[in-house]
Amino acid sequence: MNILQKLRNKRTALKLGIGVLAVIALILAISGNWLAGSGTDAPVAVAQAQRGPLLISVTESxxxxxxxxxxxxxEVEGSTTILYLVPEGANVKKGDLLVELDSSKLQDQKTQQQITVxxxxxxxxxARENLAVTISQGESDVAKAxxxxxxxxxxxxxxxxGEHPQAIHRADADIEIAGEELKRAADKLDWSRRLExxxxxxxxELQADELAAKRAKTNLDLAESSKRLLIEFTHQRxxxxxxxxxxxxxxALERTKRKVAADRIQAEAELTAKESELKRQKANLEKTENQIAKCRIEAPxxxxxxxxxxxQQPMRRTEPLAEGSQVRERQELIYLPTDLAMQVETRIHEASLRKVRVGMPVRVTVDAVPGKIxxxxxSRIGxxxxxxxxxxNPDLKVYTTLVDIKDQDESLRPGMSCHAEIIVEHYQDAVYVPVQSVVQVAGSPVVYIPGKDHPIMTPIKIGLDNNRMxxxxxxxxxGQSVLLSPPLDRSAVAVDAAARDIPATLPALAAPAVAQSQPAQQPNAMPFDMAKMRQMTPEQQREAFQKLTPEQREQLMKQFGGRRRPREPGQGRPPQ
Structure with missing residues (x-):
């Protein structure tokens, strides 16, 4: 069923295209005067140069x-749902509720954030008490060290x-006492021997005195040895x-001081980190509370x-606001006009941008207010x-333009569709011709005037256009006639004397000039170079197609009639 429907749609589109081409051909036939041209019987559309008022304007919706x-x-982060929305067109006072957004998730987040705080x-x-304990413990450790x-x-x-000199003195005293005891023992032994x-x-008794003398000698040796040991070993050790x-x-004192300093720094760092974390969590709690407050939007x-x-413009149209709709952060919701002054927001195509300047007058017509201008x-051009x-559409370049409306009319309402006609120039007396009759040859504008045998190329100097004239x-x-479809074949054009200084450079699609002695172009030969055509932009293809003579257009239609219906270059892919 879907395949049949698609086939019907394609047939309908094909019939519609054929009808449009027929209407265009009929309009061209009625709007122009038909003259014989190029020595053949084929009619050529011409138009006459007119004199009179000419309005140069740019019209945009x-x-x-x-x-x-x-x-x-x-101002609520993320995406939220509208719970309440004031009706559009209602007159509100400062402080009235305009929009209420869903804050249930934020309420849960607030509870969790309070626990975190x-x-x-x-x-x-x-961490603060730990720092105090660390400082006190450190002071005690340093004092102990x-x-x-x-x-x-x-x-x-x-x-x-004290101790070493005293030990030396004691050793000397022991040596001296031992020496005296040895002397007395020796004297007593000497008397004992005499008496014996x-x-x-x-x-x-004599042997006892001899033993006492030996004991005294031993004590002296021990006292002297003890002094020597004290001086040579015990003292140094x-x-x-x-x-x-x-x-x-x-x-140990230095290590204690360093450890105390490190412990204090660590405790202070931990306290600073905990304090920063506390401040951050408090800020998050305050932010959450602020977000909850922003869920109620009141009129300023x-x-x-x-x-x-x-x-809104069609290309940027979004879902209309309604209760239950999802809105994102920074999305525009409501406008509150502060006075009756109105303006027009339009977009000007880059091709017309060079004509428009700030301060130019604009004629505005509103669809909802017919008959009133x-x-x-x-006021501003983007x-x-x-x-x-x-x-x-990356290929579309339009610039947002604002137009201040001078009249304050209560019939104007925001959102009304309108047409803004920017008045670029208004000539009271000017000579003008249709824009399609002017072509560029070697970078200079020229028109073709019907001649007796051949069209005559005449250079002109042009001003602004309004896309029609x-x-x-x-x-x-x-009153001078010009061809609406200038020829592309240079060999069939008689150049006017005033145009002899123009270089003989033909448009990109023009066929090369042929000598008079060569035979005429065959009916089935291509009227232009297809390789060059593929290298041209759609605008250049469209312009070249418009410049074709009726004979060349007929030849092009015969060339592609067996494969597909020819389309105007620029309206899709070029013929292959």
């Missing part, structure tokens, strides 16, 4: 909008200045130990409600092409 208005946008507050308090270092220094000084010889003491204790205490000023979707002036239009400044006079 547009939309009526308020000149001074307050724009209401959605409380956890962050607890972490922050814990300093005391240990001080004690080590005192022990070293005590040994060097005389028989006053026994042999046993004790001195090195005490010096090492002082060094170790100093290093008094005015009449106009939906932003009303009167409103006047205004161009510096860059409209982004939305360029995105939808072009003003002729020099080269033609009123």
């Amino acid at each position: 547009g939309t009526i909008t308020n000149k001074e208005r307050k724009l209401i946008k959605s 409380m956890n962050c507050e607890a972490s922050f308090i814990r 300093e005391l240990a270092y001080k004690f080590a220094q005192i022990d070293l000084a005590k040994y060097q200045e 010889k005389q028989g006053y003491i026994t042999r046993t 004790q001195l090195d130990q005490l010096r090492s204790d002082v060094t170790q205490a100093a290093q 000023v008094d005015g009449m409600v106009v939906y932003a979707t009303t009167g 409103f006047w205004g002036t161009v 510096l860059l092409p409209d982004a939305q239009s360029a995105w939808l 072009v003003r002729v400044i020099e080269g033609l006079v009123e």
